[in-house]
Amino acid sequence: MTDTTSAVGATVVQRWRTMRWVLLALVLIVGVSAVSAYLTAPRQGGRMNPDATSPDGAHALVTLLRDRGVDVVIAKDLAGVERAARPDSLLLMAPTPYLVDDAALQRIANLPVDVLLVEPTSWTREALAPKIERAEDPSFGGEPRCDMPEATRAGQVQLNLSDTYEPVDGAALTRCYDGALVRYTDGGRAVTVVGTADFMTNAGLLREGNAALAMNLAGARPTLIWYIPDRIEGESDGATSVMDLIPGRVGWIVLQLCLAVGFVALWRGRRIGPLVAEDLPVVVRASETVEGRGRLYRSRRARDRAASALRTAVLLRILPRLGLGSQSDPASVVETVAHRIRYDPAAVEYALFGPDPSDDAQLLSLSRLLDDIERQVATS
Template sequence: MDPESTSSSGGHALATLLREQGVEVVVADSTSDVETAARPDSLLLVAQTEYLVDSAQLDRLAAAPGDLLLVEPTSRTRAALAPQLHVGAASPFNSEPNCPLREANRAGSVQFGPSNSYVARGDLVITSCYDGALVRFRSGGRTITVVGSGSFMTNGSLLRAGNAALAMNLAGDRPRLVWYAPDHIEGEKSSPTSISDLVPDNVNWVFWQLWLVVLLVALWKGRRLGPLVAEELPVVVRASETVEGRGRLYRSRRARDRAAAALRTATLQRLAPRLGLGPNPPSAGVVTTVSERSGADPEFVSYHLFGPPPASDTELLQLARVLDDIERQATHP
C-alpha cells in the first residue's frame, strides 16, 4: 500500500489515477505530516497499521480533522480509530455489494481476497457491503469507512472485476486525500545498518587468510579420498511439500492458534542463539534483549512474540510479516 511503490503490492497506480482525476494526493511519512496536511474537507487513508503501536500516535490520528478510510486495520488500530466495530463471524465471501452505498453499487462485483468482516457494537447504525468486508458509519462529525482487505487497491489487483472503481470511489471521495501507510515504527530507522557495516576494516585480511587455510586443508584432504562407494538413497521429499502440506492441514482446521505458535516458536529458536540468550530463555529477557537490539517498543515485541493468537487469517498474515521484521531488525541492528 505504499503510494510510491510500483510492485504488485504497492499503491502507485491508484495514487496516479486519483491525481489524474483531479484529487490532490498528499503522501504523509509521519503522524506530524498527517496533522499538517489533514483538513476538515480532506480524507485520511490509513494503511499498513501493523506499524502503529504507540497509543499516543493513534490518539493523534483519531483527532486529525476530516473523514477517515481505514484499510485492513489491526485490532489495536481498530480499537483506537473505530471502536464501534468488531470482527464478525466468518461467512462465505460475496463479491456483490448488496447495500445502498453509492460507491459500492457503482463498482459492482469486487475481488477483495482474504478479508475481515465487521459488525457494529450496540445500536450503532452502519452501512455494510460485501458481507461486511466494507462498512461505513458516522461518528464524531466525521464519516468513517473500514475495509477488511487492502489487496483490491494494490497495483496487481486493480484490473480485476470492479476493484479499480471501488478503490477510486472510496479514496477519491474528497478533493484532498492524505495517504498514510507507514513501513516502519515511527521513530526508528526504516533501513537498518547491515552486519557488514559493523565489521571492522582490519577483519577483512584475517578472513582471507582463514579462507586460504581452509582451501589448503581441503586440497590436502582431497588427495586422500578413496574410491566412490555406490549407495542407494532414501526417498527424497522436498521441504516445500512438507511445509505446504502442514499449512493446508492448519488451514482446513482453522488452526490459526497453532500456526501462530509455530511461527513464534521458530522465530524464538532462531533469535535465541544469535542474541546469546541460551536455551529456553524467559520471555521477559527475550523482550528486553530484542527491544534493545532492534530499537522497537517492548510492548510491540511482547505482543507479537508472546501475545494472543490472531483472530483472523488476515491478522495471521500480518503476524508473519511483523515477526520477520522483528527478526531482521534484531539480528541486523
C-alpha cells in the same frame, strides 16, 4: 633460440597454473559479493506502498487518482499527516505493523478528517473504529447490497479473502459486500473500514469492479492523505550501523584481548640475532648452482643482476693480481687493466663498469668479453 622460446613457453604455462586458482577465487569472491549486494539492496516496494510498481504496490491507484484531480499527499509520519489534515481531506491508512503507539493513534483520532482504514490491525481498529468488530463468519458476497454510493456505483467486485465486520452493541452501521466494507459516522466525520487491501493493489485493480471501488473510496474527498509509516512513530530515522548494535563494553573486552595478545607475542617472540653460516646438508656441484642461478635470472629477465654478478666476480679475481684493493676507483682499475693487457680502455670500461645489457645477445657478448679480459690478466 628454440631453447629460449620453449623455456619462455614453459614459464608462461607455470605462471598460468599458479595464477588460475587465484583468479578463480577472485571471480568467486566478486560473484558472491555482487549477488549479496543485489539481494540485500533496498528496493522501492512493499504492500500498498504508493510509490511501488510491484504487484502488491499501489502506484497505479495513486496515478489514477491524481489524473482524476485528487491531491494525493504521501505521509510517512504523523507530523506530515497533521500538516496536511483539513476538513475536506480523507486520511487513508494503509496496512502497517508500525502503528502500535497509543499516543500516536489518539493523535489520529483527534484529527478533523474522514478516515479510510484499509485492512486494519486489531490494535488500529479498536482505537480508530471502536464501533465495529470482526464478524465470526468471514464469508462475503460480490454484490454490494447496501446504499453506500461508492459501493453501488462500483457494483460487483472481487475482493478475494477479506475480513468482515459487524456493529458493536447495535451501533448504526452501513455494511456492504456482507460486511467486507463498512461505514459509520462518529463526531461529524465518516469512518470507513475495508477488510482487504488486495483490490487496491496494482494487480488487484485489473479485476472486475475493483478499480471503480478503489477510486470511489480513495477519491471521495479533494485531498487524500496516504499515511504509510516506515518506522514506529518516535524512533530515529537515521541508518543504524553495525557499531550501533555492539554493546559498549565490548570495546573494553577487545582492548584487553589485544593487550593480552601483544604481551604473549613479546614473551614468545624470538629475537633476531646475527647471521650464522651453516654448511649445506648435501654437496651441490658448482656447475649446477651456476646453471640454476642462470635459469632464475633468465626466468625473471634480470639481465642487470646477471651482468652485475659477472662483473663483481671478475673484479674480485683480477684485482689481487693487479695489486689493487677492493676500494680502488673505477678509473684506476680501467687504466691498470688496459695497460696490463694492452686493451682499448673504452672496451675495458664497458666490460667492467658499463651499462646493463638490454637483451640476451648483449649479455652473452659481455660475458665473453669479461672472460677474455680475465684470461689475459691471469696470463700476463
